[in-house]
Amino acid sequence: MAPGVELYMFDSDGDGVSRRSILRSAAAGTAGMSLVGSAAGQEVSPDDPAPGPNVTFFGFDCDPDREEFYTEVSREPTHDFGESEVFELDSGRDGEKIQLAVTWPAPLEDEAEPSDDYPVILRATPYVSDLRGYTVRDCIRTRRLAENYIQQGYAVAAVAVRGTGGSGGCMELMGPNEQADIDQAVTRLGEDPRSNGNVAIIGRSYDGTTPWMPARKGNPYLATVVPFSGVPDIHELMYKRGSPETRGYAILNGLYYIISLAEHGPNSGTGLRTYLSRASCPDNYAQGTLWSSYAAATGEYDPSGYWTSRVLKPGVARNYDGSVLMVHGLQDWNVDPSQVYPWTKSLREAGIKTHVYFGQFDHRYPDDGRIKNDDDELTAAFNPDWADFLLKWFESELKGRDPAAIDDVIPDGTDDSTPTDPFAARVNAQSSDGNWYTADEWPPAEADPTKLYFGTDGDLRTAPSDETGQETVYVDPTQSYNPQPGCDACVTVESEPFDADLRFAGEPVVEVTVTPTGPANHLTAHVYAVDENGDTDRLGWGQVDLRYAQDGPEAGTVVPGEELDVRLPIEPLDAAVETGQRLAVVLSQGTAAGRVESPTPTPVEVETGGDNGLTLRAWGADLPSPETVLAGTRSTGASAYTAGQTSRQLVEVSTPETGAVEDVVPASWTVYVEDNPDVTEVREENGVKRVVFAEEAAGGETTTYEYFAEVPTSADETGYYRLGPAEILLAERTEVPGTGGEAFVVGAET
Incomplete structure (x- = not known):
């Protein structure tokens, strides 16, 4: 407390000490x-x-x-x-x-x-x-x-x-x-x-x-x-899902270094002493350039902590x-x-x-x-x-x-x-x-999870197909930016005209199985509304490097010739497809919004039919009921924790069929069965812990599971941790879309 300063701390109602008042007292005089x-x-x-x-x-x-x-x-x-x-x-x-x-x-x-x-x-x-x-x-x-x-x-x-x-x-x-x-x-x-x-x-x-x-x-x-x-x-x-922006290759850092050193110098009124304090920073500028280049190449956070900070x-x-x-x-x-x-x-x-x-x-x-x-x-x-x-x-x-x-x-x-x-x-x-x-929320409450499926005949359908097919996407220099429905190097699926307005909001997700032909590939999705004349209105887009086929902070390995399940989020949107218009999805190796393509792209075989499709939070038009869709959500209570804190996990699972559900947490996290009524067993398997829930998820309903986990305590365990996705046992063990997440843990000594 500053000398001579007397502090009286009451909350806004005058009946107690508020958290903000306590913090203010700690900040006084700083x-x-x-x-x-x-x-x-x-x-x-x-x-x-x-x-x-x-x-x-x-x-x-x-x-x-x-x-x-x-x-x-x-x-x-x-x-x-x-x-x-x-x-x-x-x-x-x-x-x-x-x-x-x-x-x-x-x-x-x-x-x-x-x-x-x-x-x-x-x-x-x-x-x-x-x-x-x-x-x-x-x-x-x-x-x-x-x-x-x-x-x-x-x-x-x-x-x-x-x-x-x-x-x-x-x-x-x-x-x-x-x-x-x-x-x-x-x-x-x-x-x-x-x-x-x-x-x-x-x-x-x-x-x-x-x-x-x-x-x-x-x-x-x-x-x-x-x-x-x-x-x-x-x-x-700059580097979302391994697909960097052009600015990510040290261009953004460089721009602000120029503002600091050239725009705001003695020529524009900055004092000489102040200017010299910022001109003597070669290590600072070199680090920004180095770790920008590293992240652009790998998509990962660097080991120095430059980006994490x-x-x-x-x-x-x-x-x-x-x-x-x-x-x-x-x-x-x-x-x-x-x-x-x-x-x-x-x-x-x-x-x-x-x-x-x-x-x-x-x-x-x-x-x-x-x-x-x-x-x-x-x-x-x-x-x-x-x-x-x-x-x-x-x-x-x-x-x-x-x-x-x-x-x-x-x-x-x-x-x-x-x-x-x-x-x-x-x-x-x-x-x-x-x-x-x-x-009161976004997407609004009436927006139900709905999946539209990629047919084998170029159709976007309301039910999965028993058949599967394959089509090839590759880089087409003539239509690399915002490729349109029907482009030669793309996979296009298109619905029938809607007989009522279709509304959807939030973050749609494309889920598709692909077979890469090389180790460095990317996949892009564009979503369009198409009118009766074939004119298009782009509603959304998304792009991932296949090393980041699933959510997570670290790159995976892409093996040519091996199938890969891709979860490709579309940028958040609030879209309307008007009566008489069609909804189209275009998969390609094009780009959008300043993203760059893979340095050495090779063709990718894309599977159509089966369960491949686009999941929306939709309302308005006559669409399948949400009971037909396997989907879920995860709430973690917070996105960051300090050592030893307790994390509340709330997992919701909607499934068309009844099945046993297990969640996945990092091996260093602790879940006590006796403290969690929804949990019947916790076992360690393949470097993670599997949290087994006592009750099955009922078919045609949404089942909610709640449990508490204790995060790691040591300083060397500071970092990002991946949670989920939860899995349900149907004909085989299947990941529940939407139940993945991540959290950051700060160790005790950091």
């Missing part, structure tokens, strides 16, 4: 600060920006003349613009400079005294100049926040991430020092005497990633995060005590939707208040004026009330107002064809037909 200047600027720093005009190459700077379209709040101002300041903190990690700018609200002229009870909205970003000489109203990344919310009683702040703008140190691309710096900035703002102690972090893309950093650390002042297209697992984005998801589920408004475009292929779904389900299972906003836009804000169709018209994905939507969220999460009583934000008579109220439901989602809807 954010050392020196005030080096303000808008008035009383002091001279020995690290002054160079004189002359600022010159940047990419426009990642503060320029008051640059314009951006954004919506404006409807409510009349309750405050005026107040004092602007720039703080420089000494990083608690290594003493490097953290530059932080903030503009506070001020009372309107007819109000007497300033308040000392302002929430703070922060944007942590690599896209600002040295902030001395600027305010958050000058920088395009913070202007929309400043112009909308300062006059509503919120302070707005910006912090330049390590190695950018006016902050010192090495650009780490979301690394541990950067995470600690942003956490320290949140603490500094939360402890400011003018703050009410509640801080939000908001931003898009890289700036949508930084909110997860203090959330991962459980910062007690972080009340809510609003990430737009954020990246909580950069490795998964940048996986933010486990710590968020374990430590965060605030709320989440998750915003993502379902057409965003810069940051794929799989970055946030199905993770949103895990956040809720961890007890974190999570609302989602999924629209049919790409890498944009919901109120970006560029969300237009081919006729240059704004589409239904554009939200004209977005600023009001956010204000209502902030009024609840930062000021503590009852959502049901916030009636002064959204104007009467607002068009409700787009979302206006973040509390109308936990989900606001838009289908590919342009229509918005609300639900």
Whole structure:
């Protein structure tokens, strides 16, 4: 505790000590600060920006003349613009400079005294100049926040991430020092005497990633995060299932090194001393380049821990005590939707208040004026009330107002064809037909698991075929990107026209048996709606390297000529196939969304007929009942654990036939039969433990099994662990789709 500071800790109802209050007391005094200047600027720093005009190459700077379209709040101002300041903190990690700018609200002229009870909205970003000489109203990344919310009683702040703008140190691309710096900035703002102690972090893309950093650390002042297209697992984005993006070959790292060393240098206002601190980082830049190349080649996490330290998801589920408004475009292929779904389900299972906003836009804000169709018209994905939507969220999460009583934000008579109220439901989602809807979960409850099967005659059918066939896919340079139904180098299956609208949402999965002809292959799936004229609308896509034929963090071995069962997830979507349209699935060795093909691709034989097919969470059209589908789910309680913690496993199995069920857990995990009524036996077999359930799964029903497992305790057992999939004994032992998972365990001494 800081000297002379007296802390009284009560929860919001005044009847006990809250978890957040305890954390705040532990954090008190950790954010050392020196005030080096303000808008008035009383002091001279020995690290002054160079004189002359600022010159940047990419426009990642503060320029008051640059314009951006954004919506404006409807409510009349309750405050005026107040004092602007720039703080420089000494990083608690290594003493490097953290530059932080903030503009506070001020009372309107007819109000007497300033308040000392302002929430703070922060944007942590690599896209600002040295902030001395600027305010958050000058920088395009913070202007929309400043112009909308300062006059509503919120302070707005910006912090330049390590190695950018006016902050010192090495650009780490979301690394541990950067995470600690942003956490320290949140603490500094939360402890400011003018703050009410509640801080939000908001931003898009890289700036949508930084909110997860203090959330991962459980910062007690972080009340809510609003990430737009954020990246909580950069490795998964770049190298998912062994299929790297073009940016994965050290290009993304290189871009941010250029921003640090060329964009934000003395030429753009950064002080010479600060610049020199980031120019002396050859080892840092070499490591990023090396491990990016390693991951691109192998698909694996590197042995050095470079990528593991940048996986933010486990710590968020374990430590965060605030709320989440998750915003993502379902057409965003810069940051794929799989970055946030199905993770949103895990956040809720961890007890974190999570609302989602999924629209049919790409890498944009919901109120970006560029969300237009081919006729240059704004589409239904554009939200004209977005600023009001956010204000209502902030009024609840930062000021503590009852959502049901916030009636002064959204104007009467607002068009409700787009979302206006973040509390109308936990989900606001838009289908590919342009229509918005609300639900309490996503996919909505009426979406049942349904499987459509690949026929041997190119048909997509509602029942499996007794026959099987084989077709060959291979690389076709003439149609390598988004190959269309009927392409020569593909396998195409297509349904009959639907007699009612078909809706499906979530993460569809292609399950198919293949026979590779070489050791380095990939398989891509595209899903299309096809109209009566043969015109297509791409609904979704997915791609895997066959070394990652099944879910898991490590590559398997591909043996030419040996059959391989492939589970290929389609990127999360919310799709509509209209009456009269057909649904088509195209399997190929093409690519999509910036993914690259295997370095030495060879043809792959794809099996059709039998149980090969596409599993959907669907509703609307007349489809098979869910009882005909073998499917399941797994809930793990959390995605990360510390040594010796107990993990709750909840496994659901839907099966068309009755059968005995066993789950699979790592051999180092402990399951006590006497403590788990659903478990009758635990045996070790082939390097894993098999958890045998007492009751069979009943045919035509969904059976739920619950048990508890203790995770490993030693430091050398830190890492990712694969769980499941569960297996059911029918005619033979069969994996239950959807029951796989993974968890990260932190050993006792790490």
